[in-house]
Amino acid sequence: MLRLALLVLATATLAACERPAAPAVAPAPPASAAALVVPAPLGTPAATGIAWLAASTDAEVDAAFAQAREQGKPVLLYWGAEWCPPCNQLKATLFNRQDFIERTRAFVPVYLDGDRPGAQKLGARFKVRGYPTLVLLNPAGQEMTRLPGEVDAQQITQVLTLALAMQRPVKAVLADARAGRPLSAGEWQLLAFYSWETDAGDEQAQVLPPKQLPAALRELAAACPPAQAEAGTRLFLKAWAAAEAPRPDAKARERFLAVLRSAEASRVQMDVLANHAEALAKAFAPAGDKSRAAVLEAFDASLAGLANDVTLSRADRASASIARVQLARLDAAKRVPPALMSDIREQVARLDRETTDGYERQAVIPTLAYLLREAGAAPDSDALLKANLARSHSPYYLMSSLASNAKKRGDSAEALRWSQEAYQRSEGPATRLQWGAAHVATLVELAPQDEARIEAAVLQVLREAVAQPHAFYERSARSLQRVADTLATWQKKTPGHADAMARLRSELDALCAAVPEADGQRDACRNLLSPKKASA
Structure with missing residues (x-):
């Protein structure tokens, strides 16, 4: 549920919190009396109790599917990363649940770490982009369901149990629904909880291309029988x-x-209510509508109840408060009411104090920082982030948030300082390309005349890219494309960088010679900064 907010907060994050096997940095002792639980690597029994099979190559994944066929089990694929706050939320709220751990005995659980060599190529194979994503596949490799990390832990367990019981590919279930054929209650649940948003964002989507999604959802909502009220x-x-x-x-x-x-x-x-609060408010309480005030009041009351619901995770409760802020600020001139601001400050202090698990803090702290910033308490947001740098196993994520905060308040020098430090401290090949692309974008936006600094940053990203395998797949490819797009914008808005671009293209041409030709990767490398592409 926190993914949407975190995307906006951290300049390094790209898509939906669109993660890695980098060595964890041991957090410093907490200031509070409560002991901080230091995260362990995901694959260790001490971390989750789940017998994850780490995979980063086609051969390793194929071996997992061979095991699944031999044992008559489906494959549970987890696509994640060390720094990702929603991934850490899963570790703190789902992967440590005894009922989920027991449920995984019925699967072959496979962990795809986005920063392991070859992982991004596998991401393309399974159409996974946003971290985290859970995909359940039958032994033949057909997708039965897909879930993001935002869904409640108990709901994830229930949906996986349903999918396990039915053993039907989600494509077949969707086709039956759209053809008007009757579905079971469990099949409607699978369609309702399917993570359409984390299916690949192109026409090669696993189940449904994004352009078709709005109409398909309306169609499914209308076809779902009244007896299946929840779905x-x-x-x-x-x-x-x-x-x-x-x-x-x-x-x-x-x-x-x-x-x-x-x-x-x-x-x-x-x-759904928290992640899509603005869209739902604009749909059901449009500006000028006579029922607007009553709908927004009811919406806020519902979100307030969720923000105080102790059966929800702490990050989810904070997400409900973020949605309350979004509703309060729908009208440009409207500020966060004092009563809401008081609730937010109390909630932030309480959740910060209560959250002692290292994984959970990696999810909760960025969410609280975003909440404070959006509520108009930017200095408090900065203070919270800085206080947790030494306690985070992925401090570069918090540094990106500090850069975002500084940029929003107009402090370009501070934004550039935090952006550069976040990039330099980032760990893992795919993550470094992502953070590097974000730093280049920040440089071009805030210091477009600093040609030498921009050229050096771009060159560093390009050199790192060609030094790693499969840099032109999935997230890594999109990070590199972001660099190219940023440079194209730079040339259009501030002309006069022809010599710098010529040097970068010359350097890239030489670097691309080391990129494998397979799957057009070398061509993709050489075309990345082509003048024709930039002009287009």
Whole structure:
């Protein structure tokens, strides 16, 4: 549930918290009396109790599927990384649950670490992009369901149990639903909880291309029978959140209000309500509508209840408060009400104090920092982030957040300092390309005349890219494309960098000779900074 907020907060994050086997930095002793639980590497029994098979090559994944066929088990694929806050949330709230650990005995659990050599190529194979993503596949490799890390831990366990019981590919279930054929209650649940947002963002999506998603969700929501109320409501909310030109009638608005007025229904749909608060508010309470104030009041009351629901994780409770801030600031001139600000400060202090698990802090602290910043308490956000740098196993993520905060308040020098330090401290090949691309973008935006600094940063990213295998796949490829796009923008907005670009192209041409020709990777390297592409 926290992914959306964290994407905006950290300048280094790219897509949906769109992670690595870098050595963990041992946190310093906490200032509080409570002991901080130091994270262990994910694959160790001490970390999760799950017998993860670490895989980063096709051969390793194929071996896992061979084992699955031999044992008659499906494969549970986890795509994640060390720094990713939602991934750390999974470690703190799902992977340590005894019921989930027991459930994994029925799977062959495979961990794809986005920073291991070859992992990004595997990401392309399984159409996984955003960290974290859980994919359940049958022994033949057909996808049965896919879940993001935002869904409640208990719900993830329930959905995986359903998928395990049915053993049907999600494509077949979707085809039956769209053809009007009857589905079981469990199949409707699988469609409702399927992570459409983390399916690959192109026409090669595993199940449904993104362009078709809004219409498909509306179709599914309308077809879901009344007896499957929970699944139908979830599809209904997702459909309205994805709507391009929403025009709800009175019946649809009342259905939305019914969810808000029910603590139980709000709890079940928490991730949709919190992650899509602005979209849902604009859909059901458009500006100028006579019911706007009443809908927003009901929405805020529902979110307030979620923010104080101790059955939710701490990060999820903070996410509910972020959604409250978003609602309060829908009108440009409207500031966060003093009562809400008081609630936020109390919540931040309490959650900071209560969160002693190292994995959980990596999820909670960035969420609280974003909450403070969006509520108008930027100095408090900075203070919280700085206080946790030494305690984080991935401090570069927090440094990126500090850079984002500084940029928002107009402090370019501070933003550039934190951006550079975040890049230099980042760990793992794919992560370093991602953070490097973000640093180049920050340089071009805040210091476009500093040609030498920009050229040096780009050159560092390019050299790191060609020194690693599979740099032109998935997240790494998108990071490199971001560098190219940033440079194209730089040339258009501040002309006069022809010599620098010529030097970069010459250097890249020489570097690309070391890139394997397979799958067009060498050509992709050589075309990255082509003048024709930049002009287009």
